[in-house]
Amino acid sequence: MALATRVFPSLVTFVALACFALRSFASVDYDRKPSGWSVAGATWYGPPNGSGTDGGACGYQGDVGQPPFNSMISAGSPSIYESGKGCGSCYQVKCSGNPFCSGNPVTVVLTDLCPGGACLEEPVHFDLSGTAFGAMAHPGQADQLRNAGKLQVQYSRVPCNWHGVDIAFRVEAGSNPYYLAVLIEDEAGDGDLSAVELMQGGGGGGWAAMQQSWGAVWKYNSGPPLQAPMSIRLTSGSGKTLVASNVIPAGWQPGGTYRSIVNFS
Structure with missing residues (x-):
């Protein structure tokens, strides 16, 4: 019995020390990667103070330099571009491994595809506008940070x-009159779309599915002539639905932009 009394405290001590070590290791690992943030590569393209290139693979054209995008845009690797389904989604990005990095996050919207080169070296890559x-730099040090090229x-x-x-x-x-293609932009909330449907004037035919054509452009092929509005x-992307009623008016024209009075909250 005396032997058992000596052995039992030793076993308890060993288990306690092992548990403490496991808790300490888990704490260190958690602190190394803050919750909600993942690691990616980043480069930049286009003019140093510009908005990448006009248009890009989402089709927004010169709108990338106008409100609400305001040149704060990025091309994304195929993993986040998702064959165009990622167009319009928003991300915060920040850097800290360069002396010119402020460490403060900036918000960008995905407007283009970065298909090769550095964009395929990591699972996720952002090719940001200049x-x-x-904008990730300390005030007055944007040029010095851009000189890094890749972060x-x-x-x-x-x-x-x-x-x-x-x-x-x-x-x-x-x-x-038999074919409609629309570029859809400025969706709040998720920013991206998983489905688009069309209802013609009068609503007798109900909702008809549109197909993604490319980027942020969705199309509908009609048999009979389209009936406006x-x-x-x-x-x-997360399944929320919203109706823009009569947004394409009678007398619509190719090249025309028609703004709704709704948005996702």
């Missing part, structure tokens, strides 16, 4: 907040 890349950054998917801007629909060139129902 403006967005420089490791942390990123987090965030809701888009367009501060009162409603969703816009631009009718694409080539649209006609037309409403469009949007489903966001």
Whole structure:
């Protein structure tokens, strides 16, 4: 019995020390990677103080330099571009491994695809506009940070907040009475879309599915001539739905932009 009394405290001590070591290791590992942030690579393209390139693989054209995007945009690696389904999604990015990094996050919207080169070296990569890349720097040090060329950054998917801007629909060139293609932009919240549907004037035919054409452009092929006005129902990436009633008016024209009075909250 005396032997057992000596052995039992030793066993308890060993187990306690092992548990303490495991807790300490877990704590260190958690602190190394803050919750909600993941690691990616980042480069920049276009003019140093510009908005990447006009348009890009989402089709936003010169809108990338206008409100609400304001040149704070990025091309994304295929993993986040998702064949165009990622167009319009918003991310916070920040850097800290360079002396010119402020460490403060900046918000960018995905407007383009970065298909090769450095964009395939990591699972996720952001090819930022010169403006967005420089915005990660300390005040007055944007040029010095851009000189780095490539950085490791942390990123987090965030809701888009367009501060009162409603969703816009631009009718694409080539649209006609039997074919409609619209670029959809400025979706708040998720920023991206998983489905788009069309209802023609009168609503007798109900909702008809549109197909993603490319980037942020969705299309509908009609048998009989299209009947305006037309409403469009949007489903966001997380499944929220929203109807832009009669947003494509009678007398619509290719090249015209028609802004709704709704947006995701």
